[in-house]
Amino acid sequence: MDNKLQTVWGSVLGELEIVLSQANFQTWLKGTELAKLDGNKAIIFVPNIFTRQWIQDKYHQEILNAIRKVDTNISNVEYTTKKTSVETAPKPKTDDNSIRMPINKAREKYSNPNSGQSSIESYGEFRPNEKYKFNNFITGSSNKLAFSAAQLVSEKPGEMYNPLFLYGPAGVGKTHLLWAISNEIHARDPKMKILYSTSEEFINTFLSAIRKGEKFTNKYRVADVLLIDDMQFIAGKERTQEEFFHTFNALHQYNKQIVLCSDRPPKEIPTLEERLRSRFEWGMVADIQPPDFETRVAILMNKANSHSIELNMDVAEFVATHIDNNIRELEGALTKIIAQSRLHGEPIDLSLAQEVLGMYIQKSQVKVNAKTVLEKTAAYYEISYNDITGTKRSRDIVVPRQVAMFIMREELSLSFPRIAKSLGGKDHTTIMHGVKKIKTQSANDSVMSQDIQSIKKLLVG
Amino acid sequence: MKVAIKVKNLLKAVNICSRLVSSRSSLEVLGNILIETDKNILKLSSTNLDLAITTKLGAKVEKEGKISIPAKLLGELINSISEDTLQLIADDSNMTIKGSGIHSRLNGVSASEFPTLPKLTSTKSIKFSSEEIKKSFEKVVASVSIDESRPVLAGIFFSISSGQMVLAGTDSYRLSEIKSKYDSKEDISCIIPVRTVTELLRLISSEEVNEIEIIIGESEISFMVGDSQLISQLTEGKYPDYQKIIPESTTTTIECDKDKLVEAVKVSSVFARESSHGITLKVTKDELTLDAQMSDVGENTIKIPVKKTGKDASININAKYITDILSVINDKTVIIGINDKLDPLLINPKSKDNSEVHIIMPLRS
Numbered sequence: 012m013d014n015k016l017q018t019v020w021g022s023v024l025g026e027l028e029i030v031l032s033q034a035n036f037q038t039w040l041k042g043t044e045l046a047k048l049d050g051n052k053a054i055i056f057v058p059n060i061f062t063r064q065w066i067q068d069k070y071h072q073e074i075l076n077a078i079r080k081v082d083t084n085i086s087n088v089e090y091t092t093k094k095t096s097v098e099t100a101p102k103p104k105t106d107d108n109s110i111r112m113p114i115n116k117a118r119e120k121y122s123n124p125n126s127g128q129s130s131i132e133s134y135g136e137f138r139p140n141e142k143y144k145f146n147n148f149i150t151g152s153s154n155k156l157a158f159s160a161a162q163l164v165s166e167k168p169g170e171m172y173n174p175l176f177l178y179g180p181a182g183v184g185k186t187h188l189l190w191a192i193s194n195e196i197h198a199r200d201p202k203m204k205i206l207y208s209t210s211e212e213f214i215n216t217f218l219s220a221i222r223k224g225e226k227f228t229n230k231y232r233v234a235d236v237l238l239i240d241d242m243q244f245i246a247g248k249e250r251t252q253e254e255f256f257h258t259f260n261a262l263h264q265y266n267k268q269i270v271l272c273s274d275r276p277p278k279e280i281p282t283l284e285e286r287l288r289s290r291f292e293w294g295m296v297a298d299i300q301p302p303d304f305e306t307r308v309a310i311l312m313n314k315a316n317s318h319s320i321e322l323n324m325d326v327a328e329f330v331a332t333h334i335d336n337n338i339r340e341l342e343g344a345l346t347k348i349i350a351q352s353r354l355h356g357e358p359i360d361l362s363l364a365q366e367v368l369g370m371y372i373q374k375s376q377v378k379v380n381a382k383t384v385l386e387k388t389a390a391y392y393e394i395s396y397n398d399i400t401g402t403k404r405s406r407d408i409v410v411p412r413q414v415a416m417f418i419m420r421e422e423l424s425l426s427f428p429r430i431a432k433s434l435g436g437k438d439h440t441t442i443m444h445g446v447k448k449i450k451t452q453s454a455n456d457s458v459m460s461q462d463i464q465s466i467k468k469l470l471v472g
Numbered sequence: 473m474k475v476a477i478k479v480k481n482l483l484k485a486v487n488i489c490s491r492l493v494s495s496r497s498s499l500e501v502l503g504n505i506l507i508e509t510d511k512n513i514l515k516l517s518s519t520n521l522d523l524a525i526t527t528k529l530g531a532k533v534e535k536e537g538k539i540s541i542p543a544k545l546l547g548e549l550i551n552s553i554s555e556d557t558l559q560l561i562a563d564d565s566n567m568t569i570k571g572s573g574i575h576s577r578l579n580g581v582s583a584s585e586f587p588t589l590p591k592l593t594s595t596k597s598i599k600f601s602s603e604e605i606k607k608s609f610e611k612v613v614a615s616v617s618i619d620e621s622r623p624v625l626a627g628i629f630f631s632i633s634s635g636q637m638v639l640a641g642t643d644s645y646r647l648s649e650i651k652s653k654y655d656s657k658e659d660i661s662c663i664i665p666v667r668t669v670t671e672l673l674r675l676i677s678s679e680e681v682n683e684i685e686i687i688i689g690e691s692e693i694s695f696m697v698g699d700s701q702l703i704s705q706l707t708e709g710k711y712p713d714y715q716k717i718i719p720e721s722t723t724t725t726i727e728c729d730k731d732k733l734v735e736a737v738k739v740s741s742v743f744a745r746e747s748s749h750g751i752t753l754k755v756t757k758d759e760l761t762l763d764a765q766m767s768d769v770g771e772n773t774i775k776i777p778v779k780k781t782g783k784d785a786s787i788n789i790n791a792k793y794i795t796d797i798l799s800v801i802n803d804k805t806v807i808i809g810i811n812d813k814l815d816p817l818l819i820n821p822k823s824k825d826n827s828e829v830h831i832i833m834p835l836r837s
Contacts (some may be wrong), residue, residue, distance in 0.1 A: 032499045059522065060692045061589075239507045304621040405551060406551065457606075461613055461670065464799075
């Protein structure tokens with residue numbers, strides 16, 4: 012998508028976020044995009060027809076006003092659920108491969124290889140890092156807001172969102188965005204003093220300054236742009252927090268841009284001083300979530316492209332299916348596949364990818380036990396685990412409970428007393444009755460048998 | 473709002489609407505049911521923002537109005553009341569329920585907070601026998617993917633063109649397709665989310681009507697089932713060009729009794745408990761042999777008589793997929809077609825003559 016559109020929409024969202032309650036903003040505006048600016052008309056993509064109706068009815072005026080602040084030509088806003096000018100998800104190939112072989116799905120969450128973020132000191136002699144730029148940052152619904160905010164910040168440092176606070180789990184692109192901001196600001200105005208540091212570095216510098224009895228403050232307080240990664244490590248370090256507080260105030264007072272990154276939002280960082288917390292939430296707080304499937308595929312394709320390698324869609328899809336939360340791992344897996352292919356002179360295809368990823372993908376030996384059945388059944392019917400194992404006897408709970416009994420009996424071949432025990436010590440005759448009831452019902456009622464089918468599918472994952 | 477209403481009508485409507493309500497939504501009002509008068513009827517609606525349901529019921533309306541009430545609360549209350557007729561009196565923020573002995577007041581949320589249901593932009597309308605459409609959908613639902621990461625596969629392909637209706641579902645490992653004659657002036661091709669179809673099937677079961685009407689818009693679909701209307705988003709995207717995968721002919725074709733096959737697969741499944749549920753089908757002379765083994769459990773062989781044409785064959789397949797498919801086939805006799813052991817396996821009910829086709833991708837051994 013066009014960067015300009017993202018920037019415009021980012022600022023509109025920023026405004027709306029202030030006006031609306033958190034729940035309303037999350038429900039109605041998440042996943043919206045500015046699809047097109049066409050003369051005096053703005054076309055906004057909304058994820059579904061319900062959102063379209065609601066936004067049209069309730070937020071139209073606010074959106075129009077916010078857009079007009081950025082682009083005064085706009086007099087008309089339209090909403091669409093069709094992703095026209097927005098990049099579309101990669102289409103599955105339409106040859107025989109689109110029906111793929113069953114593959115074991117990786118259920119294991121990979122441990123984060125918490126590779127220490129490299130950071131550079133960049134006083135005036137900022138060295139741009141070519142690797143991380145805005146144009147090689149793949150956007151999707153998971154990171155759009157953060158991306159637009161970062162762009163805006165790099166265009167007008169200190170003016171729009173100050174501080175900009177980005178948070179999200181490891182390996183989703185926080186550092187990439189920090190670098191992209193630094194690079195972009197540097198490219199626009201090489202005279203800007205950009206200071207990029209991790210909070211750990213900040214702490215160390217602070218400590219060593221104390222030890223040597225030097226004046227600490229100077230170094231950070233002369234920056235035009237201060238970017239600090241992994242802010243969460245400052246938690247619990249009281250003296251450092253105090254020092255940071257003063258640095259922050261000094262910079263903020265002179266409209267110097269501050270960008271912070273953390274693995275969680277300010278309010279969830281334990282033992283963070285209240286005055287710092289409120290300052291972090293002052294400007295813009297944007298989250299970056301793990302990328303969705305399409306974004307992961309796009310990342311792989313882009314990465315392969317930068318290695319001048321043609322990657323088959325089925326290989327990309329395979330890798331993206333199996334590594335699902337961490338971009339660093341995603342790229343690591345691709346690098347491994349490429350290395351393996353060069354080493355053995357084999358083409359990059361699905362079987363090579365399967366072989367290389369074998370070490371990543373733990374065969375899913377899903378252990379299904381009574382508890383899993385209860386959990387999945389409860390989840391399927393959207394009731395709580397406590398309800399299903401409890402004693403409530405309303406229909407919307409009894410039926411799921413009996414379905415769970417039936418599945419435990421049929422699939423796990425558990426004894427009636429054993430099932431009774433797992434359900435919090437009911438009488439075993441209750442179980443016999445429940446199993447029998449669902450058995451007859453599932454034979455006659457297709458809806459019931461489909462429900463059971465779906466739950467079984469959930470069980471084997 | 474002031475209305476008088478039969479409890480049994482209200483109960484039915486509340487139960488229909490409650491199914492869509494999720495208590496986990498971040499927006500509180502989505503856990504509510506919208507109750508509103510429309511001239512001389514009462515309308516109840518609920519939505520989870522993927523689909524919405526509206527159901528009408530007869531009532532004596534004395535004063536018009538609307539309010540939204542927490543679905544769970546309302547459901548529990550109405551389900552346990554033994555009155556015959558109730559009076560509902562509501563202002564913008566709460567509703568009083570009065571019966572001969574009961575008097576309760578429920579806190580609600582103003583109806584203006586409740587999502588407005590999308591207005592349908594289309595008039596493309598088609599009608600179906602509810603029994604027939606239900607049967608057809610049921611046959612393809614089992615093959616649809618439950619993995620939401622590829623939305624297209626978590627939907628059912630629905631098309632009408634040149635006098636034929638086609639329904640298809642696949643999770644990329646197996647596929648089911650139903651064709652039937654249907655004359656319509658309008659050509660239709662869309663993907664309906666499977667969750668919508670499941671709701672539709674439920675609705676057909678509870679509404680007991682002979683005919684349903686489907687209205688298809690550009691990005692939404694609506695089903696009129698008796699007094700209820702289901703509105704859903706259509707899944708955007710291009711459905712995989714699955715036609716190419718369905719083999720036109722097979723080098724091995726067998727005909728066998730469905731019940732015998734069901735039993736044999738069930739027995740084999742005992743020894744196919746690994747994640748792939750793999751069993752081997754071997755066709756020789758007039759016999760189908762099902763082999764299953766698990767190194768730490770044991771192994772099993774079971775044979776059933778079949779009528780074979782073509783050459784001998786052997787193929788590895790997921791036993792669960794066969795069971796799922798056999799459970800939706802009504803015929804007494806099924807036809808199984810096999811080509812190479814890496815090619816898709818075909819299962820058809822004998823009487824249907826390719827108007828009902830199921831295929832399963834084999835396991836690579």
